[in-house]
Structure formats: C-alpha cells, structure tokens
Amino acid sequence: MDTDVLIVGAGPTGMTLANELLMAGVSTVLVDKLSQRSDLSKAGGVQSRTLEALDQRGLLEPLLATGDHPVTTGHFAGIPLPLHSNRHRLPWRSVPQVVIEGFFEQHLAAHGLHARRDHELVGLAQDDNGVTATFANGVTLRSRYLVAADGAHSAVRSLLRAGFPGQPGTLTITAADVRLSGVDPSTSHTWNEDGHWAALFPLGTDPQGRQLRRLVLGGPGRSLPREIPVTEDEIRHGLSTVFGTRVHLLELRYARRITNASRQVEQYRHGRVFLAGDAAHVHLPLGAQGMNTGMQDALNLGWKLGAAVHGWAPKSLLDTYHAERHPVGAAVLRNVRAQSLLMDWAGTRDPDVLAAREIFTAMAQLPDVQHHLADLMSGMAIRYPMPGTETHPLVGRPAPDLGLGPARVHELLRSGHGILLDPADTFARVAGPWSDRVDRVGQGADTEPMLIRPDGYVCWAGADDLEPALARWFGEPR
Structure with a gap:
C-alpha cells in the first residue's frame, strides 16, 4: 500500500476529511487534478453545525481569525429568518469557500500533508484488499480505501458507473463575487414585476477593507448555456434591471453560471470506495448547503475510516456512513427544490407560485416556523438513525450543551x-x-x-x- 486512504479532490470536503484522518493517525494522500488551488468562492457561508464541528477540532478560532467573517441572518427561499442568528450557540458566519480552502491547506501543510496536484484520475480498480488509482500523469497509487471528493463532475463516480438519479438542469442563473455601490445593507433578495430577481450575501471585506458580496441574478432570458462566459456588461444589465440606477458595479472578481440540476448518488459506498460532497449530491447553492453537507459527510466518514484502518471498527461501521448521510443529502435536495419553487428561479410570475410564496412568507414570521427552518438549514436538525432513537430524544443528535458546557x-x-x-x-x-x-x-x-x-x-x-x-x-x- 502507498497509503491507507487516498482522497481524490482537495476542496472543502477532501481537506476536512484529510484533517480527520490526520487526527486519527491514518496515512493519507490527498490529490487534485488542478495545478493550483482554485481562487473561486463557490460557497459563502458556514452553518452552525459545521462551526460546532470545527470548534470540536480546535479549528474555529484560527479560521475566524483569518479576516472579517460576520454573523449572517439566514433565509429560506429568500425569506429572511431574523431569529436564525439567535437560535444556536454558534450562528452562521460568512466565510467564503476560498478562505476555507486556504485555511485548511495551510493547516494540513503545517502537519506535513500537502495536496499532490496535477493528478487527474483516469483509472480505478479495487479488490478485496485495496484500491488502485491511475492518473493521467502516469502515477499509480495503491490504498486501502479511496474517497471521492472530486466534485459534481466526479471522475471517481464516472469510473464506478455509480447511479446518479435525479433531475437534470433545465435553466441557469448567474453567480458573481462583486464590489457594489449604492446597496442598502439590509437588502438580501429583490424581485421586480417582470420576474427578474437578485440576491445579495455579504462575503466580508478584502485586504483593503472594501465590502465584498455574492450576487446572484435570475429571471426571464437569463438562462444561458454554462459555457458562455459571464461579462461585466451582463452583470451591469442585470443590476439595472432589478435595482434601476441606484446600484452600480465597482468590480467583478469572479462569475459563473449555475444550473438547477438536482441529483444524488444511489450508494455512498462501493466496496472500498466512498463518495462525499458534490461527488455524492448536487443541487442549487442555497444556504451554502452543498459545501456544508460535504464537510459534514467528511466528518461522519473520517473517524470510521480511522477505526477500520486501526482494526477496531465493528463489521457494520463503514456501512453506517451511507445509512446516516444519504438521508441527510436527500433532505437537503428536498428543501432546495422547495426553495427554488418558492423563489420562482425562472421568473415565471406564475400566480400559483406567488400565492404559495405569500402564504409561506406570512407563516415564516411565526417563531416556531423560524426555529424549525433555522434548525433545518443550519444542520442542527440532523438525527442519525441508530439504536436508541426510538426511546431517547438525545440519541442520534449532536451532543447538547449540557453538563460540562x-x-x-x-x-x-x-x-x-x-x-x-x-x-x-x-x-x-x-x-x-x-x-x-x-x-x-x-x-x-x-x-x-x-x-x-x-x-x-x-x-x-x-x-x-x-x-x-x-x-x-x-x-x-x-
């Protein structure tokens, strides 16, 4: 064996898993097909449950020390949840994905683990004892286990021919990291009468102290093929369509088109190969649930792989990864589909959708509804199926803030x-x-x-x- 565990993909999921395995004393190789770490902020927030997990590993304080990462108010389908930030001990934080990846890269490097880049996976075979991975650069690696954390277009998933059912993408929206002028700080989601809409989320400040925001644009005529580049003129036109002349683009840092595809792999485990993050589930990026769900996949799987490598894992322990995380991924896909419907992503202005949204908006003002949605979106509502869940309210849930504090x-x-x-x-x-x-x-x-x-x-x-x-x-x- 070249290593105990080979992780394919050095994004937030892969690096979170690498840290878990490092802590468990398991030899790990982390590879990525990119020649250097991406500077694209594909996600912009960290949920309460992920923050708790980072705190449990002693990583939260140094992560938050990397810059200005304000507490953010959550939303469901663009409907603000004002009670969201007070619901849990660690409220949501605005921490862009690029910051998280840079932080983990430095943390892992300080412990001697460096991502091996320019490793594009082209071949995969497994037997009773391990997995053999072949890369386009001629390198072959042998490991006891392999984890696919290589994103929505996972090479591992393709080589496994793993079933990936769901709904194909039918439209695209535009997401961009920008600096703007004329923005009301309280603005989050805005629609106009023609169905065009914009969503704005804080991303902290740049080194010069200037406010960065994630801008998402959608509506009639905005669904273009993903391969068409997003231009500054397109962003300016989208802003003027929704905000008129009061909001202006100062700087466009990054932009891409996102589809509304919604898919989940049928099995998270294939023998000695496991799928995590976007390799296992894809959906619209709402509430940073893709990144957070992937990081929590890694946290669930890491200690179990460590137990298997060290020889004390019960026979069924690795199977609990699929049993516990697949329902969580399915629940995320359901809430994202519900949000996309209520938000009217396509800008149809369908009267039935508008009526449903009006009623839901009124319901979302009720404290009990806000608390339910806050738990749902923050990852704190997770309850894993395990013996005892039928008889004790704590079993299967994150450890409560009791006793020792x-x-x-x-x-x-x-x-x-x-x-x-x-x-x-x-x-x-x-x-x-x-x-x-x-x-x-x-x-x-x-x-x-x-x-x-x-x-x-x-x-x-x-x-x-x-x-x-x-x-x-x-x-x-x-």
Missing part, C-alpha cells in the same frame, strides 16, 4: 476519541476496556450518562445497556 465537550472531542459522560462514576468498570478509544468524564458533568462519538453525535444515553453500545460503535474491548 459546550466548550469543555468540544475540547474533549479534539482527541479524536469518543466521550462517555458518567456523572455518578457508575460506568468506570464497564467502560474500562475501551479506554484507548473512549475518554470517560466522571463527576462534574451535570447531565445524565451519555456516550458521544468522535464526530460529536450522541450514540447512547440513559442508564442501561452501555456495553452493547460501546461494542456497536467502538468495536471489541481490548
């Missing part, structure tokens, strides 16, 4: 181990044989007993049957 729990998770909260010191003897994989925290935790996986999800809670849960998630005892 969130900061202390997050510090404990930085070891990459599981955590057993044992406030009455009841389970010291039972948990002892797993002490190399599970850190037990005794008196001082003002909560009921709880077992937390390395990815921060509760996998057991209560007072009975701890030993089967330890074996299910952490393998045979020493």
Whole structure:
C-alpha cells in the first residue's frame, strides 16, 4: 500500500476529511487534478453545525481569525429568518469557500500533508484488499480505501458507473463575487414585476477593507448555456434591471453560471470506495448547503475510516456512513427544490407560485416556523438513525450543551476519541476496556450518562445497556 486512504479532490470536503484522518493517525494522500488551488468562492457561508464541528477540532478560532467573517441572518427561499442568528450557540458566519480552502491547506501543510496536484484520475480498480488509482500523469497509487471528493463532475463516480438519479438542469442563473455601490445593507433578495430577481450575501471585506458580496441574478432570458462566459456588461444589465440606477458595479472578481440540476448518488459506498460532497449530491447553492453537507459527510466518514484502518471498527461501521448521510443529502435536495419553487428561479410570475410564496412568507414570521427552518438549514436538525432513537430524544443528535458546557465537550472531542459522560462514576468498570478509544468524564458533568462519538453525535444515553453500545460503535474491548 502507498497509503491507507487516498482522497481524490482537495476542496472543502477532501481537506476536512484529510484533517480527520490526520487526527486519527491514518496515512493519507490527498490529490487534485488542478495545478493550483482554485481562487473561486463557490460557497459563502458556514452553518452552525459545521462551526460546532470545527470548534470540536480546535479549528474555529484560527479560521475566524483569518479576516472579517460576520454573523449572517439566514433565509429560506429568500425569506429572511431574523431569529436564525439567535437560535444556536454558534450562528452562521460568512466565510467564503476560498478562505476555507486556504485555511485548511495551510493547516494540513503545517502537519506535513500537502495536496499532490496535477493528478487527474483516469483509472480505478479495487479488490478485496485495496484500491488502485491511475492518473493521467502516469502515477499509480495503491490504498486501502479511496474517497471521492472530486466534485459534481466526479471522475471517481464516472469510473464506478455509480447511479446518479435525479433531475437534470433545465435553466441557469448567474453567480458573481462583486464590489457594489449604492446597496442598502439590509437588502438580501429583490424581485421586480417582470420576474427578474437578485440576491445579495455579504462575503466580508478584502485586504483593503472594501465590502465584498455574492450576487446572484435570475429571471426571464437569463438562462444561458454554462459555457458562455459571464461579462461585466451582463452583470451591469442585470443590476439595472432589478435595482434601476441606484446600484452600480465597482468590480467583478469572479462569475459563473449555475444550473438547477438536482441529483444524488444511489450508494455512498462501493466496496472500498466512498463518495462525499458534490461527488455524492448536487443541487442549487442555497444556504451554502452543498459545501456544508460535504464537510459534514467528511466528518461522519473520517473517524470510521480511522477505526477500520486501526482494526477496531465493528463489521457494520463503514456501512453506517451511507445509512446516516444519504438521508441527510436527500433532505437537503428536498428543501432546495422547495426553495427554488418558492423563489420562482425562472421568473415565471406564475400566480400559483406567488400565492404559495405569500402564504409561506406570512407563516415564516411565526417563531416556531423560524426555529424549525433555522434548525433545518443550519444542520442542527440532523438525527442519525441508530439504536436508541426510538426511546431517547438525545440519541442520534449532536451532543447538547449540557453538563460540562459546550466548550469543555468540544475540547474533549479534539482527541479524536469518543466521550462517555458518567456523572455518578457508575460506568468506570464497564467502560474500562475501551479506554484507548473512549475518554470517560466522571463527576462534574451535570447531565445524565451519555456516550458521544468522535464526530460529536450522541450514540447512547440513559442508564442501561452501555456495553452493547460501546461494542456497536467502538468495536471489541481490548
């Protein structure tokens, strides 16, 4: 073997996974077909659950120190959710994808892991013991496992001939990183009577302190083939159509066309090959859910691959990656399709759509509705299917802010181990044989007993049957 795990694709998903494997002490090779890291900000926000995960790895504070990354108010279908930023301990932040990739690249390099670039995958074969990957530059690498994090046009997915059902793209919209003048800071989504619309999201400031924004334009006549370049004149015309003469383009930094394709791979696992991020699911970029869902795919998979490499993974552990993450991806596709319908991406001004949006907008002012949508969009509503979900409200969910306080729990998770909260010191003897994989925290935790996986999800809670849960998630005892 050249390495334990080969990751194809050095975007946010691939680099998040590389960090998880690095922390687990697993030899990893990270490759990418690009000759240098992309400077395109394909996503612009980090959700609450992803921020929690970064905090659990000790990465959140240094990431936020890289620049001005303001807290942002969420939206659903362009309808503001004012209560969104107060819903969770770590509210959404405006952190462009290009910043996240640069941060991870430096972090991994500081630990000796550098992406191998100019590696375009052209061949893939696997057997009972490993995976052989062949690249256009003549390099061949052999690994125990391979993870596809190579984006929407995944070469790995194509070579696997993996089923990728869903809806093809029927129209395009334009997304651009810009500097503008004349913008009302409270402006997020704007429509005109002809169906043309614009969405604006803050991207922080550039090194000169100038405000950057993500601009998205759509409406009648704006759906052009993806290969046609986006010009400054096109952006200016789109701005004038929606805003008139009050908003002006000062600088166009990057632009692309995005389709409304919505697809999800049928299986996230193919033997020793796993698919994650856009290689597994594609959809319209709403709420940065593509990037965040991909990073959370990596967080779910990383510790499980580490367990498999180190030899203590229960037989079914790697299969739980598909069982847990496929429903999450499917739920994201559903909410994106619902948002695109309510937003009237094509600018049809269909009376039925307008009526549905009017009613939904009124409902979205209710606190309970806002809280539900905030949990849905932030990743905090995730509940993985696992034994115990039928009987205990905490099992399958992210570890709550209880007992030790969130900061202390997050510090404990930085070891990459599981955590057993044992406030009455009841389970010291039972948990002892797993002490190399599970850190037990005794008196001082003002909560009921709880077992937390390395990815921060509760996998057991209560007072009975701890030993089967330890074996299910952490393998045979020493």
